[in-house]
Amino acid sequence: MNLISFRKPFLFAALASALVFTSSCENDKEEASPFSDGVFVTNEGQFNSVNAEVSFISRDGKTVIPALFNQVNNRPLGDAAQSMTFIGDKAYIVVNNSQKIEVVDGRTFSSTGVINDLSIPRYMAALNNNKAYVTEYVGYSFFGYTGTGRVSVLNLANNTVTKTIDVGLLPEGALLHNGKLYVANSGGSTVSIINTSTDAVEATLEVGNGPAHMVLDANNKIWVIRGTYGEPGALVKIDPANNHAITSYQIPGSGLLTINGSKNTLYYSSAGKIYSMSVTATAAPTTPLISRNPYGLGLDPESNKLYLGVGGYTTNGWVVRYETTGARIDSFQVRVLPNGFTFR
Amino acid sequence: MPDSVLVNPIEITGAKYTRFAAGTKLEAVDTLLLQRQPGLTLADVLQQRSGLYLKSYGNGMTATVAFRGTTASHTAVLWNGFNIALPTLGLSDFALLPPAAHSLITLQHGPSGALHGSGAIGGAVLLENPADFSPNQMVRVQQQEGSFGHHRTAVSGNYGNGRLALTSSFTRTSADNNFKYRDLTQFGQPWQEQQNAAFNQNSFAQEVHLKLSPTQHLSVRGWWVKTHRQVQPPMGGANNNAQQDDENLRLMTEWQGQIARGTTTVKAAYFKDRLDYSENGHPSLSTVNTWQGQLEHERTLLPNLLLQVGTEGQLFKAEVSGYGDGQKENRYSAYAWMRYDPLEKLQISLNVRQAWVDGFNPPVTPTLGANFILSEKEAGTLTLKGNVSRSYRVPTLNDRYWRPGGNPDLSPESGWGYEAGLAHAFQQNQLTSQTEVTVYRLKVQDWIQWQPSVTGGYSEPVNLQTVRGHGLELDTKWKYASARHLILSGGAAYGYTISEQVLPNAHAELQDRQLFYVPKHKVAGYAEARVKGWWLALDGTFTSLRYTDQDNDNWLDPYALANVSAGKTIRWSAFEAQLMAQVQNLANTTYQAMAYRAMPPRHYRISLALQWAKRP
Numbered sequence: 009m010n011l012i013s014f015r016k017p018f019l020f021a022a023l024a025s026a027l028v029f030t031s032s033c034e035n036d037k038e039e040a041s042p043f044s045d046g047v048f049v050t051n052e053g054q055f056n057s058v059n060a061e062v063s064f065i066s067r068d069g070k071t072v073i074p075a076l077f078n079q080v081n082n083r084p085l086g087d088a089a090q091s092m093t094f095i096g097d098k099a100y101i102v103v104n105n106s107q108k109i110e111v112v113d114g115r116t117f118s119s120t121g122v123i124n125d126l127s128i129p130r131y132m133a134a135l136n137n138n139k140a141y142v143t144e145y146v147g148y149s150f151f152g153y154t155g156t157g158r159v160s161v162l163n164l165a166n167n168t169v170t171k172t173i174d175v176g177l178l179p180e181g182a183l184l185h186n187g188k189l190y191v192a193n194s195g196g197s198t199v200s201i202i203n204t205s206t207d208a209v210e211a212t213l214e215v216g217n218g219p220a221h222m223v224l225d226a227n228n229k230i231w232v233i234r235g236t237y238g239e240p241g242a243l244v245k246i247d248p249a250n251n252h253a254i255t256s257y258q259i260p261g262s263g264l265l266t267i268n269g270s271k272n273t274l275y276y277s278s279a280g281k282i283y284s285m286s287v288t289a290t291a292a293p294t295t296p297l298i299s300r301n302p303y304g305l306g307l308d309p310e311s312n313k314l315y316l317g318v319g320g321y322t323t324n325g326w327v328v329r330y331e332t333t334g335a336r337i338d339s340f341q342v343r344v345l346p347n348g349f350t351f352r
Numbered sequence: 353m354p355d356s357v358l359v360n361p362i363e364i365t366g367a368k369y370t371r372f373a374a375g376t377k378l379e380a381v382d383t384l385l386l387q388r389q390p391g392l393t394l395a396d397v398l399q400q401r402s403g404l405y406l407k408s409y410g411n412g413m414t415a416t417v418a419f420r421g422t423t424a425s426h427t428a429v430l431w432n433g434f435n436i437a438l439p440t441l442g443l444s445d446f447a448l449l450p451p452a453a454h455s456l457i458t459l460q461h462g463p464s465g466a467l468h469g470s471g472a473i474g475g476a477v478l479l480e481n482p483a484d485f486s487p488n489q490m491v492r493v494q495q496q497e498g499s500f501g502h503h504r505t506a507v508s509g510n511y512g513n514g515r516l517a518l519t520s521s522f523t524r525t526s527a528d529n530n531f532k533y534r535d536l537t538q539f540g541q542p543w544q545e546q547q548n549a550a551f552n553q554n555s556f557a558q559e560v561h562l563k564l565s566p567t568q569h570l571s572v573r574g575w576w577v578k579t580h581r582q583v584q585p586p587m588g589g590a591n592n593n594a595q596q597d598d599e600n601l602r603l604m605t606e607w608q609g610q611i612a613r614g615t616t617t618v619k620a621a622y623f624k625d626r627l628d629y630s631e632n633g634h635p636s637l638s639t640v641n642t643w644q645g646q647l648e649h650e651r652t653l654l655p656n657l658l659l660q661v662g663t664e665g666q667l668f669k670a671e672v673s674g675y676g677d678g679q680k681e682n683r684y685s686a687y688a689w690m691r692y693d694p695l696e697k698l699q700i701s702l703n704v705r706q707a708w709v710d711g712f713n714p715p716v717t718p719t720l721g722a723n724f725i726l727s728e729k730e731a732g733t734l735t736l737k738g739n740v741s742r743s744y745r746v747p748t749l750n751d752r753y754w755r756p757g758g759n760p761d762l763s764p765e766s767g768w769g770y771e772a773g774l775a776h777a778f779q780q781n782q783l784t785s786q787t788e789v790t791v792y793r794l795k796v797q798d799w800i801q802w803q804p805s806v807t808g809g810y811s812e813p814v815n816l817q818t819v820r821g822h823g824l825e826l827d828t829k830w831k832y833a834s835a836r837h838l839i840l841s842g843g844a845a846y847g848y849t850i851s852e853q854v855l856p857n858a859h860a861e862l863q864d865r866q867l868f869y870v871p872k873h874k875v876a877g878y879a880e881a882r883v884k885g886w887w888l889a890l891d892g893t894f895t896s897l898r899y900t901d902q903d904n905d906n907w908l909d910p911y912a913l914a915n916v917s918a919g920k921t922i923r924w925s926a927f928e929a930q931l932m933a934q935v936q937n938l939a940n941t942t943y944q945a946m947a948y949r950a951m952p953p954r955h956y957r958i959s960l961a962l963q964w965a966k967r968p
Contacts, residue, residue: 056586057586057900057947057948058537058586058587058588058589058947058948059900059901059906059947072858074858074905075905081539083536083537083539083541083588084536084537084588084948086537086588086589087586087588087589087590105589105590106588106589106590107590108590119539147631147632147634148631148634153632153634154634237756237810238756280805301804301805303804319804320801320803320804320816321801321802321803321804321811322801322803322868322901322902323855323901323902323903324855324901324902324903324905339860340858341856341857341858341860343905344901345804
């Protein structure tokens with residue numbers, strides 16, 4: 009494959025800059041990584057094509073490595089990257105249609121292993137450096153799949169699946185809070201609550217159609233964005249301390265959800281626009297912050313800048329950075345379909 | 353001679369279109385190759401004999417062809433005048449088109465919306481089964497065995513008595529495709545055995561032609577193909593145990609007679625296309641019923657002026673799980689084709705078509721073309737050709753009705769093409785040749801592409817792209833036949849293709865990018881020697897680098913492939929036996945036609961055919 013020879017100049021450039029960095033900061037091992045100060049962009053790639061990638065953009069915007077995984081590992085990442093999660097000194101890239109999680113060294117990005125035996129994996133949540141959970145669709149309901157989704161329990165010490173837990177349809181986001189794993193069943197209307205000491209579902213919360221993504225705010229409330237095609241969506245606030253009491257804030261449609269570093273302002277997309285909302289607001293805003301439809305949405309907790317992934321299914325997408333005031337800062341070309349951001 | 357294999361096929365073309373295609377490039381495909389190398393698909397034949405690029409997802413898997421830097425959606429496939437593209441996807445999978453025995457295959461290069469209707473933007477593949485009433489009787493059976501569990505059985509028969517002509521053909525092809533390949537996506541590139549790539553296909557074609565009177569005939573044709581395929585996963589993709597079951601039934605009837613001082617043709621067709629896809633046992637079903645009718649009248653107005661007018665109607669009824677409820681769509685078109693030869697050396701065609709579709713109207717598509725004979729001598733003829741042609745493509749049923757996302761208000765794609773060429777036919781003693789060179793320009797607007805919807809949550813088709821292309825096509829065919837039963841033939845086809853769209857680079861500057869999976873260079877060559885019942889044939893192709901993404905960041909390396917076949921025919925009275933052997937991918941080349949789809953290494957096939965034929 010010519011992919012390898014093509015990427016060599018980039019690889020050498022990256023290695024050279026890594027060397028410079030290493031020699032200037034050799035006293036601090038953590039700082040030795042060229043990827044310690046920036047954002048990793050998961051580029052989903054085209055479904056059924058082996059062109060998923062991870063891009064790296066430094067916080068100062070001066071270093072952009074569009075095809076990081078292939079550059080370091082001389083092979084493609086796989087088919088449909090869904091998400092990426094740092095756990096300890098490793099990064100875990102969930103590759104949905106390759107049914108695997110690629111494990112790479114968090115400092116060098118070189119491959120250290122793979123977790124197989126998964127079925128359409130989506131998002132991860134780590135209890136500690138040895139134990140994590142991953143949501144799995146198992147089958148697509150719109151393809152006629154009638155079984156349930158599931159959550160697999162992962163042993164990160166040997167990269168194996170130790171247990172599977174049945175949850176609702178199309179489980180998407182996963183969030184750990186207070187020893188419990190909350191799983192949003194996007195194909196149904198519930199959030200499953202899994203006890204992490206027994207790894208069994210202990211409760212199922214009714215939240216309304218299409219719960220997808222979740223964040224935890226500074227007041228220990230869990231926010232879920234939900235909605236389904238053809239009807240309005242909602243931001244649902246769950247209060248774990250108050251018997252999981254639910255408050256709903258209607259929004260035009262479902263989308264993506266993130267929260268700032270101080271965990272007091274939500275940023276979400278709905279019906280093709282981006283809004284911000286204080287976690288203490290009494291109603292969802294009607295005026296958008298940014299009138300743009302993101303395929304990926306992230307907020308850098310350190311710099312408090314918004315990251316939007318935009319683009320078509322078959323061409324290189326763009327990461328566009330905004331101030332939280334809605335002012336556009338700059339943009340970077342990455343790979344096909346940037347769908348998420350992992351900040352380092 | 354009672355031997356169809358020795359008939360030189362080059363001269364045969366589908367006469368219907370040829371008359372109105374002055375100035376365009378029409379290429380007859382050597383369909384006897386399918387008999388000499390049984391087990392080759394129509395896609396393989398096009399790959400080996402033309403400058404077209406074949407997009408293959410694996411051996412026996414989905415295979416599509418594209419002309420002049422466009423895509424499979426821009427290739428119209430017509431079966432005896434009816435468009436047979438799958439209405440849901442708007443394209444034809446050539447792996448599902450095992451041509452019936454005695455099919456004529458013609459390639460129309462370049463846009464021809466006026467002649468061939470929707471989809472003929474890059475070109476058209478014309479499959480025809482004309483009536484042959486000459487008295488004959490023939491039965492042929494063939495069995496083939498090959499590497500990776502390949503089996504093929506073919507049975508065909510002809511009967512003709514001057515008034516009635518019958519043709520039947522049946523094939524069954526299957527393969528396990530459990531070959532070994534290197535997985536380039538895994539650490540260390542380990543050898544793997546290909547999983548989930550087996551297929552089997554049964555096809556049956558029947559024709560009945562009846563001469564009602566010296567000037568009237570009736571034809572009924574049926575073509576049934578049932579294919580079960582495991583869908584070969586890409587390297588690095590998961591094996592979802594994906595399976596695809598296709599069943600395509602095509603029935604048509606045609607009456608032709610001389611009335612109103614001209615030739616009138618009435619045709620009706622019914623197609624049923626079922627495509628059931630499943631992953632890990634969970635199905636996605638689609639069935640489309642299509643009814644088509646055509647009425648044509650052709651008349652010689654003056655000895656040098658020929659006119660054909662026609663109209664056609666299509667009704668699609670789709671039951672597709674992705675559409676919610678059933679969907680219907682009507683499409684109509686009317687056309688007029690004129691051929692005028694004002695001078696002995698000048699032939700002009702002027703064709704025009706207007707289509708009407710539920711919800712919108714595609715543009716009027718005219719074509720103006722001419723042939724001018726520059727020199728005509730006993731040894732050869734040199735002809736200058738040129739044409740300007742407009743084309744259109746109606747959005748597919750998926751584009752319009754898929755839920756969510758489908759957009760009934762999409763505009764049809766529209767294209768313009770300009771071309772000029774020189775054709776040379778040469779004949780001296782026992783040597784004949786045909787050579788044609790064509791240069792062209794092409795522009796396609798409102799190219800439909802799916803992208804994330806503006807309101808989020810799903811994807812939707814939009815009239816997004818403009819693609820511009822230009823290129824050169826060169827074809828040459830040579831044949832030498834000596835008095836001592838020695839026949840040498842050979843040929844080459846070359847395609848130089850530039851097909852570009854404008855995309856921003858990393859600095860947001862707009863740049864021209866070659867369309868993905870369009871090689872700049874494609875060469876196909878072949879040579880064949882036949883003597884006293886023996887034959888030896890060699891063919892090879894070269895395909896240059898192909899980008900696998902629209903931004904041209906990734907690509908597949910160039911590759912060359914060679915195949916060889918040899919055989920012996922033994923005749924005894926009306927009986928004939930043929931023993932054949934083929935080596936495919938002779939040099940054991942590792943290559944990919946589509947990114948990360950493993951292709952088979954060197955493999956072998958042998959076959960035996962028995963034939964009984966009688967001609968009075």
